[in-house]
Amino acid sequence: MLNSLQKQKKIIIADAEPDSRVETIEYLQARGFHNLAVAADGNQIYEMLRAYQHDPELLGLVIIDEKLPHCQIKELCEFLSHEDEGIFLPFIVLVNEQSKNKTPALESECQRYELVRPYLSAELLMLVEFLLVLKDERFLRYKQKEELISQLAARKLLDAKLEYLVVHDDLTGLLNRRNLEQHLYLVLHEQVKFRQNGVLLFIDLDRFGLINDLEGFDAADRLLIEVVAVIKRAIQAKGLFARVGSDELCLYLENSTFDNARVVAEHICKRLDEFRFAIGNVCYHITASIGIASLKSSKTVKHPGELISRAHQACAIAKSKGRNRVWQYCEDDQAFKERQRDIHWLPLIRDALLNDRFFLVFQPVVGLFDGEISHYEVLIRMRDGDECVIDPGEFIPVAERMGLIHGIDAWVVDKAIDFLTSLPQEFSHIKLAINLSCMAFQDDSIAAFIRQKLDRSWVSGDRLTFEITETAAVGNFEQTLSTINQIRALGCHIALDDFGAGFCSFNYLKIFPAEYVKIDGQFIQNLVNDETDQMLVRSMQQIARKLGKKTIAEYVECPQTIKILREIGINYGQGSIFGKPLEQLSAQSAFRTHALTESQCFS
Template identity: 35%
Template sequence: MLFVKSVGNGVGAAMVPCGCAPTGVWPVLPRPNTAANQFSNVVQLLDHARLIVMLLDESGIILYVNDHGCRLAGMSEGELVQHAFTDAMIEEGSSKRIGDSLMKLLRGQQTHFNHESVLEREDGDSLVIDWHHTRLKGSDDESAVLCIGVDVTLRRKAEKNLAWLADHDPLTKIYNRRRLEADLEKILHRAGRYGHGGAVLYFDIDEFKLINDTGGHSAGDDLLCTIAGRLRQSQRATDLPARMGGDEFAIILDETDEEGAKQAAERLVQNLSSITIRLGDLSHHVSISLGMVLYPQHGQTVEELLTHADMAMYHAKRLKHPGGRWHCFEKNDTGQEMMRRKVNWRARIEHALANQKFTLFYQPVVVTGNGTIHHYEALLRMTGDDGEMILPGEFIDVAETCGLISQIDFRVVQLACHELGRWRRQNRSVTLGINLSAQTLDVPGFVPFVTTQIERYQLNPAQLNFEITERSAVANMEPAQRMMREMQKLGCTFALDDFGIGFSSWLYLKQLPLNYLKLDSSLTRLLVDQQEDRAFVKAINEMSHALGLRTIAEAVENAATLEILQSFDVDMVQGYYLGKPAPHLINEVTAPRSA
């Protein structure tokens, strides 16, 4: 093994191999000694490496540091060489522990070890360094330590932000559905063990669609954030509020009785009804519909409680109580109005399937760099009896619970392939993004059906890009993996949709054979005003690229948002600013080619 040592004092000292000197001696060879000149090439390589490279002697004293190490430390070579590694590079609270490990390394009790530590610079900045230390053995039992440090500050910050996203709603900054369900599971276990009860309040905002349609999505987002702020301020420290999705919220009230829960419901209704928002020239007073369930009376599992809370909320929309618009769940709630509503919608869906009442609208997905249309997302619409276009939010949930969603997915694929075949005959090469439900991921006949449609209309399978949501993919991991791999063998591609609202783990992205990742609209709508949202989107985009995925940002509604996404190198964008969904293909986007 050849050791190296600094030649000369301070900056510009040459590094030479110790094998050129007598045994046991760290040589001082002046330039332009031949050995030193030969080794200077190695020094230059070390200086240009994007790593901290250090050599320590048997006492843990720094003998050499490369240029990159000096730059990260914010010190010159002269300020580092001949100083103890633990004094110069390790934070005070960890220096003894790291020093002890280095001594074990030098004594031969271990050959290498690694750790992370904080490098506190004199300018006040702090860096997280991932260190790898290796013992070098020379002649006459002389030892040294080679230290390699990697700056992982940005990576750790991104991981921290992504870990936060796993439990929080990025728009309102309160807990999300996943975290509430996980905490409720623990609370129910504890309540069963110690015999105490509690309640769950579940509510949505009345006429929220009207607010969005009249004031725009920004007005709706502002209202959601205002309500979340009220929830944080008005609840007990032990209560747990969360945004469940859309305009729905829930609060866990642990260790309370029925009377305490009713009082909390009344206070909440009154508190939120005091919120007033401007919609054009009009003032709109906010109101909510709230359902309440008690545990263990109304359910002993998370699924039971949330289902019953949703039913109680539905009844609150039709019932008025002296204390406000809320309703406590009753056992006969399960078989009345909600079931009639589901039966009605089921009949309408079956009628639409039987009478060709489903149609597709197309929204362009645009390449961020040059403004060209990469592909279109096929968006489902149902035609009502009077000709109105019904959005999927009105009937998809019922279709899923009634077992009709896979039939709808098959119809969408059929419609999409029919249109692709028609455009092919017109010499138009088009790719469509097609949404798939969780249930269809496990339907055995789906892949053969797609294969038949591709052959029937003489399509290139790459023209079909299937979109599955993060939640459905994670909930059906094995069938999703199996089906996706079969489809990719045909030549189809896959995108993970709505990434960010049900965030689970980057591990799932490695397990799923994906081509694209679509950032959920909740992550992009407030990019202009929210620094945290910009940090999240930038981190997700960079880590997606590291995994070989192309990224698509949804809900781009203005030039400022587009410009930010361009600066982050997001691959593609989609939204009303670029083109609204239409029953025909949009040949050019409405926004300028560069923001």
């Protein structure tokens, strides 16, 4: 049973006999076929079919007389009904009575069916309905086949794209890190055989993150694409060029020396220095830091990651030296030794924080005129895996450079206040001075932490003095001043440590809210023999006294120094002559004896 859409398809009737043609038209119309057209010869059939060349699915079938003038029926059938063309136009060919003994059949190559005259109208109707259904099924099969082919083609395209993305960066089209390392594996293998040299350039854009933050990711992506284009023009297709990070690029130059690689690197820097990245009304100046590492070195490169790491270390040093420069990796370079030192200490510091390998020691600060202990300075120490004690000069600079100093600052504050909490009532007069790093004063978090700790412990803020170095105080004065004022609002005191070391403190001292000024030890250690140091210390004392601040001399080691400091008018002294730093566990028993022991220095 045909549906309405199938009955609406165009049926062309090309019967050369007028009576038969009229009879066929009337019969089909009576059965619901109204989209009928009559063709008198082959030319008219072609004209009618031309209108459907872009919509062949709207055609139904053709009823054609084998004697139709100007018509090559065989060729017409083969051309318009072949399955591969997607037209599938069925033909009912009306043949004469002499073909009566032939068995009607649908030809395999095309949809052509012969109907012998005279035929019954019902026979024609059955054949028309059958061929229309068959046409739709074959057209549906063709569409499914085309869709499958399209899906397979899309899958192949996707597979090819995925295969490309596996080894390339999708933004810049450069090799990615994985592909670069695969190439370097082959290079290292060949280098063992042929002793060929090669050099890797690690290129890192300076302050790329600033543009990323100010202008957004899209602008940063466009910047990276333009930078890659600039570098490509500069290197003129030399070497293997890869993107290994967000703004990090690598260029491997085969059979190259350090000198040749430096020329290429400096040329890249020059071209980038000339480049300007414009976005809106803003124009950015782009520079790059470049590190160079060679396959030929005192330590053999065994893995691609080693070569990349060496070039990356060189790039990091180039950045630390001021950016927009080139630096070569060398194991004997002092900058690399310091970086290796950082790498060595970093896991040890983390382990000490996690496994409580830090401990506190306490050194007295003594009044130079009465011999009484004013307070104790809290100093941090670290134990390694062998229980050896490590001084802070070894690990504090590393912690500051590697971002671990905030954890150490918080640990010291936490343990120092816990120590005061643990003291018996008879030691409630004990006060502590705590060193904080320069990083601690760059935001308000340390002040909030101190407030919370004091609130929980019921320790009076008056028992704590926080020391800040002169260079830290003037480095970011506004923020530092804000943090200090928050700490002083808790009742705590402030001491300006290492005073005089920067030779720029006097301008800030008059407005700096510190109760104590600690004179840097470099002026104290040779005070007995150096009149210049005596003059400088006297100047510092006079200025501090005028500003209402008390002075503390560090590194006091002999009675002669104490005598000179008393003559100058320094209030307090701290050093080995008054007592070496004591461990926390033994400090409580030493508190009462310290004052008596140090008082002997004034006899």
